[in-house]
Amino acid sequence: MTRTIDLDGVSVDYGNRLALRSVTTRLDAHRIAVIGANGSGKSTFARLLNGLELPTSGSIRVHGLDPVREGKQLRRRVGFVFTNPDAQIVMPTVAEDVAFSLRGRGLSKSEIAGRVASVLSDNGLADHADAPAHSLSGGQKQLLAICSVLVTEPELLVADEPTTLLDAANTRRIADLLAGLPQQVVLVTHNLRLAERCDIALLFDGGQLIEQGNPADVVGRYEREFA
Numbered sequence: 001m002t003r004t005i006d007l008d009g010v011s012v013d014y015g016n017r018l019a020l021r022s023v024t025t026r027l028d029a030h031r032i033a034v035i036g037a038n039g040s041g042k043s044t045f046a047r048l049l050n051g052l053e054l055p056t057s058g059s060i061r062v063h064g065l066d067p068v069r070e071g072k073q074l075r076r077r078v079g080f081v082f083t084n085p086d087a088q089i090v091m092p093t094v095a096e097d098v099a100f101s102l103r104g105r106g107l108s109k110s111e112i113a114g115r116v117a118s119v120l121s122d123n124g125l126a127d128h129a130d131a132p133a134h135s136l137s138g139g140q141k142q143l144l145a146i147c148s149v150l151v152t153e154p155e156l157l158v159a160d161e162p163t164t165l166l167d168a169a170n171t172r173r174i175a176d177l178l179a180g181l182p183q184q185v186v187l188v189t190h191n192l193r194l195a196e197r198c199d200i201a202l203l204f205d206g207g208q209l210i211e212q213g214n215p216a217d218v219v220g221r222y223e224r225e226f227a
């Protein structure tokens with residue numbers, strides 16, 4: 001399996017705003033942090049990776065798939081976690097919400113129940129399986145949102161500021177969870193400590209990818225030039 005993300009001259013123009021400007025990169029690291037100031041293009045970059053956004057020009061391959069022509073297959077292989085878990089919770093109970101992600105995949109009821117129980121147990125939510133999803137704490141909701149993505153066994157997990165709404169303990173919990181995943185992870189974050197725990201970091205400025213490399217070096221430049 002190739003786990004390379006390739007962008008060649010990718011720009012995204014929202015009409016009156018060039019959100020990404022001719023970004024070219026090749027990424028095969030396990031955990032990739034994406035940092036930069038507000039409005040620098042991080043979320044746009046993340047959203048390109050599962051076809052939520054399409055390039056205005058240039059080309060992309062994510063694990064060999066072209067989001068323009070193969071968007072459906074891509075979305076089955078790339079899981080996306082949003083900042084606000086409430087935006088992702090769609091079913092009344094925790095277990096039902098996780099199971100919902102597996103609809104249309106041709107799995108039997110018992111296979112679905114098995115996968116749901118396993119992901120909830122791996123992430124400390126087994127005791128909440130039958131609880132109303134909206135009764136969970138903020139940190140538990142973010143765990144649930146991640147479980148709902150992980151249950152689909154994605155090859156790539158893209159998380160757009162998944163710890164922004166969380167306190168220190170829950171931030172650590174999500175950070176540890178992401179750090180322990182076997183699949184490739186792209187983490188957009190303003191939390192520079194989380195960025196430093198990744199294998200590589202990308203720094204965006206004004207829609208341009210201005211640096212890519214060792215996270216400590218990239219974070220250092222960001223702090224010197226943008227803080």
Ligand SMILES: Nc1ncnc2c1ncn2[C@@H]1O[C@H](COP(=O)(O)OP(=O)(O)OP(=O)(O)O)[C@@H](O)[C@H]1O
Binds near residue numbers: 037039041
């Ligand atoms: N749907 C949209 N329509 C028009 N402009 C947009 C849209 N989404 C983003 N933009 C603009 O594109 C630029 C890049 O936005 P993006 O959300 O990618 O930045 P970001 O680095 O993720 O910012 P933040 O740290 O604030 O989340 C910004 O100027 C933003 O206002």
